[in-house]
Amino acid sequence: MTKEKKILTLAGDGIGPEVMEQALHVLDWVQENSNLSFVVEKDLVGGAAIDANGVPLTEEVIAKAKAADAVLFGSVGGPKWEKVGFDKRPEVGIIGLRKELGLFANLRSAIVFDSLVGASTVKPEIIQGLDLMIVRESTGGVYFGEPRGIETLPDGTRKGVNTEVYTSVEIERIARVAFELARQRQNRVCSVEKCNVMESGLLWKEVVTELHQKEYSDVQLSHMLADNCAMQLVRNPKQFDTILTGNLFGDILSDLAAMLTGSLGMLPSATLGARQENGVIPALYEPIHGSAPDIAGQGKANPLAQILSLAMMLRYSFDEQAISEKVVHACEAVLNQGLRTPDIMSDGMKLVGTEDMGKAVLAELKK
Ligand SMILES: NC(=O)c1ccc[n+]([C@@H]2O[C@H](COP(=O)([O-])OP(=O)(O)OC[C@H]3O[C@@H](n4cnc5c(N)ncnc54)[C@H](O)[C@@H]3O)[C@@H](O)[C@H]2O)c1
Ligand SMILES: CC(C)[C@H](C(=O)O)[C@@H](O)C(=O)O
Ligand SMILES: [Mg+2]
DSSP states (O other), X not given: OOEEXXXXXXXXXXXXXXXXXXXXXXXXXXXXXXXXXXXXXXXXXXXXXXXXXXXXXXXXXXXXXXXXXXXXXXXXXXGGGTTSOGGGSTTHHHHXXXXXXXXXXXXXXXXXXXXXXGGSXXXXXXXXXXXXXXXXXXXXXXXXXXXXXXXXXXXXXXEEEOOOOOOHHHHHHHHHHHHHHHHTTTSEEEEEEOTTTOHHHHHHHHHHHHHHHHHOTTSEEEEEEHXXXXXHXXXXXXXXXXXXXXXXXXHHHHHHHHHHTTOGGGOEEEEEOOOOTTSOOOEEXXXXXXXXXXXXXXXXXXXXXXXXXXXXXXXXXXOOHHHHHHHHHHHHXXXXXXEEOGGGOOTTOEEOOXXXXXXXXXXXXXX
C-alpha cells in the first residue's frame, strides 16, 4: 500500500537552494523506489521570505509546517539582510519554526566515513570510526530566555542582555530523548553544562542525574563541563557516544564535531517534537551548516549534509530504515569513488561541484 506523506521544503538562502535541489532529486528516487508517495510543497523562509513578504517566517508557512508530516529545511541568512531589524532577521525563520512546532530535540549526528578520514584537520587515528550523536535542546536556554534586548542606561552606556533559562521539565524531556537514543547506540550519555558557574547548569546536572537514577540506570552516564568537552572532542572524540547538552553549547559543539567529519557540509540533523495526539511527531530536517555566503552561487557547496538530512527524515519520520540506509550508503559510495567537493578535497581525489556530487549519489542509488 502506498503511504502518502506531506513534506514542506524550505530551501532558504545562499547555498540552501543549491543543496536542496540535489536532495529533492534523491527524494524523487525514493518515491519511485519505495511504497512511499510524497506530496511536496515548496515555500519561502529567511531572507527569501523577507524579500517576498517582508518577514522571515509567515503565518502561512508556520501553518503549512504544522500540517506537514515533515519539513526539509535548507539554510537561512546572509549579508544582504544584515541591516533588517533584529526581530525580523532571516535566522528567525529557523528559530521561529523550532519554537512554533515545539521542536525541542535537535539530533546532530557526526559520523566519520572511512574515505574522509584524511579530510579532517584532526589526525586520522583520533577520528577513524567516530560515530557521535549530539542531542541539543533547541527551544530553550539563552536563545529564548527573558529578559533580553539592548537598552541604554542613564549614563549613556548600552547594555545587551540575554538570559539562560531552563526549567526541570525542559531538561527532563531532552534528557529522556538522549537516554532513549543511547540505548540504541553504545548506551553512554555524557551530559554537558557549566554547573560550576551557572545555576541553570546546576539544575541541568541535578535533573539529569535524578532521571538517570529513576529510569535509566542501565545507561552509563557521565557529566562534563562544556569548555572541557570542547577540548575533549578534539583530544579524544571517540570517548563520546551520545552528548546531551543545551541550546547554545550544542550549537557550538556540533560545528566543532562537524570538522571531525571533514566539513560542516557533512553534518545532517533532525529536530523533533513530542508525539501529538494523531501519532505524528513534528519534525524538521536540516544540515547544521548555514547559507555559506562566501561560496553561494558558485555551485561548489557540498550537498551531502542536506542529502543525509533527508536520510534522517526517512528514518525518524517515516520509519523507513532500509531506504534511509541506502541513501547513506550511496553518499559513502561516492566518497569511496574519490569524488570531493572543495570543502573535503585532498590530494589524488576528483574535484566536483554540487550538481555533480548530487548526480553521483543518484547514479549510485540507481545501481
Ligand atoms: N540553520 C541555518 O539556517 C543556519 C546555520 C548556521 C548559520 N546560518 C546563517 O548562515 C549565515 C552564514 O553563517 P556562517 O558563515 O557563520 O556559517 P556557515 O555554516 O554558513 O559557513 C561557515 C563556513 O563553512 C562553509 N560551509 C558551510 N556549509 C558548507 C557546505 N555545505 N559545503 C561547503 N562548505 C560549507 C562556508 O563556506 C563557510 O566557509 C549567517 O547568516 C548565519 O546566521 C544559518
Ligand atoms: C542560524 C542559527 C539561528 C542556528 C542556531 O544557532 O541554532 C544555526 O547556527 C544552527 O546551528 O542551526
Ligand atoms: Mg549553528
